[in-house]
Amino acid sequence: MSKLPPPAFLAKMESLLGADYAAFAQSYQEASQRGLRVNTLKIVPADFISKVPFALTPVGAYEPAGFRLEEDCQPGRHPFHAAGLYYLQEPSAMVAAALLQPEPGDLVLDLAAAPGGKATHLVTLMQDQGLLVANDVHRGRAKILAENLERWGARHVMVTNNQPEQLARTFGSIFDKVLVDAPCSGEGMFRKQGGFAWGEEMVVACSRRQSAVLETAVSLVRPGGMLAYATCTFSPEEDEQVVARFLAAHPQFSLCQPPAYVGFQSGEPAWADGNPDLSRAVRLWPHHFQGEGHFIALFQHQGEPSIAALPRSHKKPHMFPTRAQRQLWQDFEREHLNVSWEDERLQVVNGRYLILLPAIQLPTQGLHLLRLGLNLGELRQNHFKPAHALALTLIPDEIKQSANFSPTSPEIQHYLAGHPLTSSHKKAASWLLITVAGHPLGWGKQSPRHIKNHYPKALRQHQ
Template identity: 40%
Template sequence: MNLPQEFADSMKELLGAVEYEAYLNSAGQDRVHGLRVNTSKITVDEFLKLTPFSLKPIPWVENGFFYEDSQSVTKHPHYHAGLYYVQEPSAMIPADRLPVTEGDCVLDLCAAPGGKATELGAKLRGTGVLVANDISNSRAKGLLKNLELFGIPDILVTSETPQKLLPYFREFFDKILIDAPCSGEGMFRKDPAMIKSWLEHGPEYYAEIQKEILLTAADLLKPGGLLLYSTCTFSALEDECSIASLLRERPDFEVIPMKGYEGFGKGIPGAADGNKQLENCVRIWPHKMAGEGHFAALLKKNGKFSSAWEAAKQKKKKQVLPKECQEFFDQYLKMDLTGRTITVYDNRVYAIPEALGNIRGLRFLRTGLYLGEIKKKRFEPSQALAMSLKREQAKYSISFSSSDERAVKYLKGETIELEDDEANGLKGWILVCVDGYPLGFAKAAGGSLKNKYYPGWRIQ
């Protein structure tokens, strides 16, 4: 790999001669591949019994696994059922080490394409609220799809600058994750094109952006809340120096230890202002772990902790659905929408977490769970609703084995023919599953299933 001389010199200074040679050797090795199990849909043990793939545990996260590149994991029906997310193994660390608990209000500030946001949402298990933001509207669209594929119901997907969120969410969030835009030095092996990008915009360019994002996030976090800052770069200017700057500007913050692993390196106090707290930061080196480069720091905002969700829990009440929507739920689903506000916009029905409050003026792609659309006095359920369900919540369902070619035909949008014994008792809207896990809706008629899989998700 042809590394820029300035980068090579900085790495020699960080690592020393011996470790630098080990780093260079790792840069010539093949990258590794990983997937992360969606534990809001399936347990790790259940997944391992079900999956046909040959997997090896990633030792630093409980629900992560290495897989061989020759295995087509993104073409399997389980992937389209949202049972796992394909993610670089070291990139699994930040969301894993931010201790999200049920009922939290969580912000992923730089969230696209959703690798970390999907894990944060899975930890919430259908409670609290996840705000996932990305300044790029086009990237935010991919983020929304991944969150809906994972079946995460209580979301707000925004496309704003961090500063634009402040009037709506000042000191609102219990937990915040910032996977900051960076120079990407840790991704040189995975994506050599990052070297060209580094030459155009190096650490100095990104460091200023990161400091501004951190200060804004500090004001979005509640007293007592936790913030995890991560990058995929080795540059101390973007890593320890960014954290040191926050500690100077916001003395109510402190860097706290996070769950370790034998391959983790410590932060480097001398790279910033010598603050010993920086040793609690984590550096991930590709010559010490089977993954790419990462940096992570877990910070606490000191002050009295009070969950942002507590006030909303006190005012939970049953919401009234539009008549057409209620008739659909009565006939086909068993689903509790208590604690959510039902909103209808342009005949589309949404169930919005009550904790969100007024967000008028924000640019968002989705608020809450999109239930479906009212069309000519009838209700058509959404793909997002299907993915948020468990099979037992549907009054009528059918499940195909992942080895049944009809599972793939369904994902292609084709009409599905049923055997006589399969069609018996099925009527109207059907939840179509693979190995018991939802893929989407269909309508049963005359021994076949009229495909209602979302056209934008269909495979070729």
């Protein structure tokens, strides 16, 4: 059952929408839309559909890997979710990254990325090639962002917890694509969450903050690059009026004409300064589009396209693995993996954690880093302990030993709950990958008669 927005909000929408208001108001008598987006880094949609028990309907041509959930189910509890095969995301939230359309090899920034829905979408469209910098100013939310990107199996990412101004000072105008999923009054969440503390003062405050974030984002986009601005709200003060101010202040940017997908409505120039270009923005209304609601504006920097010279990354000598540390990793590789990575991209963090740097390396001075590249594992005194992140980025062919189970098997339920698994093997201790229908979930360690559970305690699902 949907929830009703505040009366003051409905009155505002009635004055804006006129004859269209009745259909808008009626949408709040309908259930909120639920959806998921398949992780095509790990599985193709057709294969995914054949394996899951959910009733799914495609969201539309704008996102071929996006689906609506057509029944009351709990997809967050399915083992495939723990394996990172999909992200729970309502359909309109899938549009911004789809319109920005990053390509493999791009340098991309998601400026307000938590909890990670759009960040995982961006890195998927990039085919995990290039570099995604995913930032959030709130440390707790940034940690959730890092966890979601880890579950997604992304390797070429940097997760930061900084104010946008610090990112601009560190990086400069280097990004091919920048997404500003701006903090907003959240009017598109009313049908799901009800009338929380909404008011015009909040709308005005959000509008000011959104303009300030866009002002910083300007200095991060390279000439010829793209900038996407998105909100999950309907008020013109946070949508067309923010875009109008931005265009007036930055004539080097122009609004792009989006594809005409089903349910997309144009921005309203009359709700701002009358600039006809505002009609190129996209409005997703719940009575026209099967989603909760979004606003997206896509800008292009009209400067001469160029490939920006990247700022240099300075690695300190103590960050390189010692000969002994490198040997621990090579021993693990040789015994357990069918794949190896470039030695020059290996780095040691805090004297004990081995990471694989992204192919594109940027400076990190002055940044609060939560993740850089792929965490391979921990260098202990006489052995290497693989990280959960490494498990989630592997495919079965890359690992020498694995134990595979059905999604409905009791073994998978026991594993996700943190219990050891029984085994008929009598081998000495050896790492193996626990997989569900061939997709990695985490590590186990073979011991005589059982497999010791190494699924992270913080992620365990208690029945």
